[in-house]
Amino acid sequence: MARIGKKAGMIAVFVIAAIALAAGIALAAYVDNNRHGEARDLAKASAACFVEKQVELARTGLGQGRLGQGDGSLVPELWGQENRPPVPALSPTTLNYAEGPDNGPALVLVHGQGMQWEDYARVLPELAKRYHVFAVDCFGHGESAHDSALYSCQAIGQELKDFAAQEIGGPYLVSGHSSGGVVAAWLAANDAEHVTACLLEDPPFFRVTPEEMQAPPGCFVWKDAFEVVHAYLGQDKVADPAVYYAQHSYLFGLFGGLQPKIAEWTAAERAANPDAHLTLAWVPHDWVRGLYFYDDFDVRFAETFHDGSWFAGVDQADLLSRIACPAVYLKAKTKYGEDGLLLAANSDEDAARVQELVGACETIVVESGHDIHYDHPEAFVEAMDRVAGNN
Structure with a gap:
């Protein structure tokens, strides 16, 4: 009996040690992923031959909602007038971006607010196999110009249109996430001659303005x-x-x-x-x-979303109705909190309006967080291939 008890005790010690070792390994993996997971994703993108670059844009256009002479003042008197007065020359502005190998049609990726081009790191290696990817830093983000005169949908859209003309010089696909999805829609509507298809990844249409976001139940x-x-x-x-x-x-x-x-x-x-x-x-x-x-x-x-100036001069329904190219609307499933708060970019009703307004549109709903290309990279790449006609 003593031998049996001793043997059982040794087994218990080994089991406890094994559990402790497994827990230690799991904890180390957890900490390591929190600390270095993003860096590993970026290393894979670098291995896929993505190179970070910068370009100076001439700033030839004055987009609606562009701010004034660097003092933060809006200049609505210049918006959309036939014989508007001369606009003072603007100094070139820096746009930072990452370019992949030329393995197919050009694809411009526009990240969401608070992110930068590296946010797409998980999908870049796969996209690079059949697209010529240009992943940009929006103004105010990353290494692009931090210039408040450029913090509007119209201004970003115009500068990216100029970027595509300058660096791509031909047809291109565009995909944007969140506020970047609104910019992608702007490009599809306003550079229709060159945009061949667009992927709108969970853009907050009809929940963009301060009034829309504060309307019950709130966002x-x-x-x-x-x-x-x-x-x-x-x-x-x-x-x-x-x-x-x-x-x-x-x-x-x-x-x-x-x-x-x-x-x-x-x-x-x-x-x-x-x-x-x-x-x-x-x-x-x-x-x-x-x-x-x-x-x-x-x-x-x-702050431009809080005061409404980011979307100044843009009518959402008109913008969406002018998208003529094939489009996929990739939406994260709508969820609400226990307090009724909308925990999504927009509601199912808002999404139905997007589907109705965009002519050649397919809506795909994914059980996901807001950043679908990060949470479900395979679903994002599949949607990109679908709208590009690659599957």
């Missing part, structure tokens, strides 16, 4: 992003917008007592690595991914 992005940024810009106690967001985030507030700890870790991480993308070892990366690129994000871009 997550208004409470979690635009209200927080507006409050940040109105105070002077917290210098770092990422830290301020962590302290006041609606999302982190849902975690109860964990929010102060996340804010504390964010402040410590930003202080230790002020020029690096934000990663937190102990917080699931998906929870804080919206802050990952905040080191290269001008939050004044977000």
